[in-house]
Amino acid sequence: MSVEAQNQRIQDIVLHAYQTRTPLKIHGGNSKNFYGRQINGQLLDVRHHGGIIHYEPTELVITAAAGTPLKLIENALAEHNQMLAFEPPHFGDRATLGGAIASGLSGPRRPYAGAARDFVLGTKLINGKGEQLHFGGEVMKNVAGYDLSRLLTGSLGTLGILLEVSLKVLPRPAFETTLINKLPADQALAKMLNYGRKPLPLSASCHDGQYLYTRLSGTKQAIKVAMQSIQGDELNDGEQFWYKLREQQLAFFDSEQPLWRLSVPANTTKLNINGETFIDWGGAQRWIKSDMDAETIRQQAITAQGHATLFRHGDNNEEYFQPLSGKLKQLHLNLKLAFDPNCILNPTRMYSDF
Amino acid sequence: MVAKIHKVNKRRSPFVRQLRRILPRASVLFDSEDTRPYECDGLSAYRELPWVVALPDTIEQVQAIMRLCHAEQIPVIARGAGTGLSGGALPQDGSLLLSLAKFKQIIELDPVARTARVQPGVRNLAISEAVKQHGLYYAPDPSSQIACTIGGNVAENAGGVHCLKYGLTVHNIQQLIIITMDGERVTIGGGGLDSPGYDLLALLTGSEGLLGIIVEVTVKLLPLPERAQVILAAFDDIEKAGNAVADIIAHGIIPAGLEMMDRYAIQAAEAFVHAGYPEDAEAILLCELDGINEEVSEQILIVHSLLQKSGATELRTAKDNTERELMWKGRKAAFPAIGRLSPDYYCMDGTIPRKQLATVLKRINEWSKEYNLPVANVFHAGDGNLHPLILYDANKPGELERTEEFGGKILELCIEVGGTISGEHGVGIEKIDQMCVQFQALELKQFHAVKHAFDPESLLNPGKAVPTLHRCAELGAMHVHHGQLPHPELERF
Incomplete structure (x- = not known):
């Protein structure tokens, strides 16, 4: 089936759902089903909706149908020595491009290269009225109209169903190396912040509770010189380590305890949360395994001027994302209705009230 | 029309009186000699004397002004340094021009977290100058960076010569405080690298003053390269x-x-x-x-x-x-170099896939001969952002009109080859008609629905950035392409 025919099929389903006010549960590779609230609804399978539509390595742009396996895209890019610089977590073999963009998640390179939303250039989508819309495009700079492609990124399918996505891609660094250094968390954090202030070719830094891991990316010479400013031993299988971190396959993540993700200013030192902590993103992302109540954890995040997400092993009776209030919440409700007036697209997946 | 102007003028005195309860006398301008400096932005071909200009210097004042304008249903046009090139800050009769020029403070520098919290009227370059001592800088560098302010940079999603590697404004900011049309203060984004809910930070960036008034910006800073x-x-x-x-x-x-x-x-x-x-x-x-x-x-x-x-x-x-x-x-x-060669020039801002460059430049040169108007091309080659500058003389009858027609053709060509009508200058009033070519009615309707979510009465910068469907329908009658009307679903007038 052609991409157009597949788009039409999805559009027909959404149009019918709009007319009959039938909630839809959008289902891609199902690899991130755990993320956000569990919902009921008519299953809309977008898995078979796939394929790279256009890839122009010298323009640094790829456009693919949303159901395209993420792996397939990464392999195509690797053939031209390019990559998705936001290192999207797959969380399973069946992960799709659409799911990566709808969840908006980014891997360890995020603080140095940018997040998923930073690389989104354009989208084709179907809104909750069954209308096929096209925003942005395949060019790097585009300020015509509101940036709805980036707004859709991370909206968990609640504003529209992605049909096609255009992304900026980047060359893979010529060389990468990872250094490790045994340090307590506070000293490791201080080092991460310190490295971040220097013109070093950093591409990831984290602390697993025992060791500070620092990844350098660039030309051979650049790395050689940078290694002089960063203490530590070279890790043999650095690539594997960052892969496992991105995919949450490190021992830290092997637990049934609620896993919290705190997004905070990188220099946050005081978080009174009981639980094992893994610091990523140079300090800006903290993974915490904690049984403390949600309200306490969220209050800690707010005090630090950040927010907390119950990432895994949550209870569906609770909110997964930091609740919104006041005018900000009103704006979210208004936007939801602006895209999906009958609330049929993944209703309550992000927040229990819309 | 005469009746309308009369009505608008009649409303001015009571409105000014109400504004003066919020602001000192010197911060409310309405005499033409005081308001003249605000009659245009960097796109000086379009001018309109402001009805009233307000110059608040606190967030509370902005809130009070917005509540007043909301209650009185007076449209509000935000203005920073007025260096914009698409007429986004062009005044309108019966509207308040809200200048953020007095918000000039750098509120907080955090060299460890590498952020700066600044007021919207802080100049782009002033941020980099202030943080240089810490070995840091703010990356986006529009060529007007000596004068343009960060609030305007956010409103237009400004770029610059370094954005291929370091990104646009949207990639380099972390938090905004905005005042909505009804006077409410909303924090968008946060202290970390992301925030819960929808990515309103991306939505607000480049929204050209149509969704809210930006009163504070937290920017990210980068280490100065060695x-x-x-x-x-x-x-x-x-x-x-x-x-x-x-x-x-x-x-x-x-x-x-x-x-x-x-x-x-x-x-x-x-x-x-x-x-x-x-x-x-x-x-x-x-x-x-x-x-x-x-x-x-x-x-x-x-x-x-x-x-x-x-x-x-x-x-x-x-x-x-x-x-x-x-x-x-x-x-x-x-x-400015090109400005020396001609009384006036018109700067375009299309973006194209780079491989189309030769095709596009060839067509521009052909049209240049056809219209008898010289063109100079400056190109952000890395990211495909093309700035053709059309040289003309506004004092020669009909030359501005021919220039605009020529410019319109260039923008439509950019769309044709898979690009966009604006890479970094914004749509404003200048490219509003080309928006009808770039987008179909359904996309425009979605834009209006988003606008409605923030500003249901359409009081923020009306008539800019996103055209009404009627405007497009009327324009469509003039630009019939292969005999097809671009918006056949609309009634014709």
Whole structure:
């Protein structure tokens, strides 16, 4: 089936759902089903909706149908020595491009290269009225109209169903190396912040509770010189380590305890949360395994001027994302209705009230 | 029309009285001699004397003004430094022009977290100057960075010569405080790298004052690179220059800046600043590499050899920082340099897939002859953002109209080849009609629905950035393409 025919099929389903006010549960590779609230609804399978539509390595742009396996895209890019610089977590073999963009998640390179939303250039989508819309495009700079492609990124399918996505891609660094250094968390954090202030070719830094891991990316010479400013031993299988971190396959993540993700200013030192902590993103992302109540954890995040997400092993009776209030919440409700007036697209997946 | 003007004028005195309860007398302007400086922004071909200008200096005042305007249903047009090039801050009769020029404080610098919390009226360059002592800078560098302010940068999603590597405004900000049309204060984004809910930070960036008034911006700062080095390459053919850019990128190098100028722009710049550009070249490329010293040395060699292979007729590497700055000076002064050659010029801002460059420039040259209007081309070659500058004389009857028609054709060509009508200057009032070509009715309706979510009465910067469907329908009658009306679903008037 052609991409157009597949788009039409999805559009027909959404149009019918709009007319009959039938909630839809959008289902891609199902690899991130755990993320956000569990919902009921008519299953809309977008898995078979796939394929790279256009890839122009010298323009640094790829456009693919949303159901395209993420792996397939990464392999195509690797053939031209390019990559998705936001290192999207797959969380399973069946992960799709659409799911990566709808969840908006980014891997360890995020603080140095940018997040998923930073690389989104354009989208084709179907809104909750069954209308096929096209925003942005395949060019790097585009300020015509509101940036709805980036707004859709991370909206968990609640504003529209992605049909096609255009992304900026980047060359893979010529060389990468990872250094490790045994340090307590506070000293490791201080080092991460310190490295971040220097013109070093950093591409990831984290602390697993025992060791500070620092990844350098660039030309051979650049790395050689940078290694002089960063203490530590070279890790043999650095690539594997960052892969496992991105995919949450490190021992830290092997637990049934609620896993919290705190997004905070990188220099946050005081978080009174009981639980094992893994610091990523140079300090800006903290993974915490904690049984403390949600309200306490969220209050800690707010005090630090950040927010907390119950990432895994949550209870569906609770909110997964930091609740919104006041005018900000009103704006979210208004936007939801602006895209999906009958609330049929993944209703309550992000927040229990819309 | 006369009745409308009369009605508008009648409302002014009571409105001014109410504003004066919020602001000191000197901060409310309405006499034409006081409001004249606000009659246009950087797009000076469009002028309109403001009805009333307000110059608040606290967030509470902005809130009170917005509540008043909301209650009185007076439209509000935000203005920063007024350097915008698309008429986004063009005043309108019966509307309040809200100047944020007094919000000039850098509120907080955090060199450890690498952020700066600033008021919207802080100049772009002032941020980098303030943080230089910490070895940091703010990356987006629009060529107006000496004068333009960060609030306007956010409203337009400003770019600059370094955005291929370091991104646009949207990639370099972390938090905004906005005041909505009904006077409520909302924090968008947060202290971390992301925030819960929808990505309103991305939505607000580049929204051209249609969704809220920006009263505070937290920007991200980057460490100053250890070294920056620039190579100048001359070409006897513009297509070869375009291919050289593709070769550099295909080789896995992302230069900090990658700029192209055509013959006309080279000669204008050379005559103005004597940067030492080869005046007989059809195109020059300026390629800047930055990073740590050894990395730059390595990459310069690679780029040098790539440029040689792609047929550069001359290659020059800046020997020192003085020469590097001189090479850039010619590029940064390209607009005023062209301004010296002509009474007026009209700057376009399309973005195209880079491989279409030769096709687009060829068509522009043909039209240039047809319209008898010279064009100089300055090109952010790395990211495909093309600035053709059309030279004209506004005092010659009909010349502005011909220029606008020519410019409109260029923008439509950008869309045709898969690009966009605006890369970094915004739509404003200038490109509002081309929006009808770039977007279909359904997309425009979605834009209006988003606008409605923030500003249901359409009081924020009305008539800018997103055209009404009726405007497009009426325009469609003039631009019939292959006999098809662009918006057949609409009633015709």
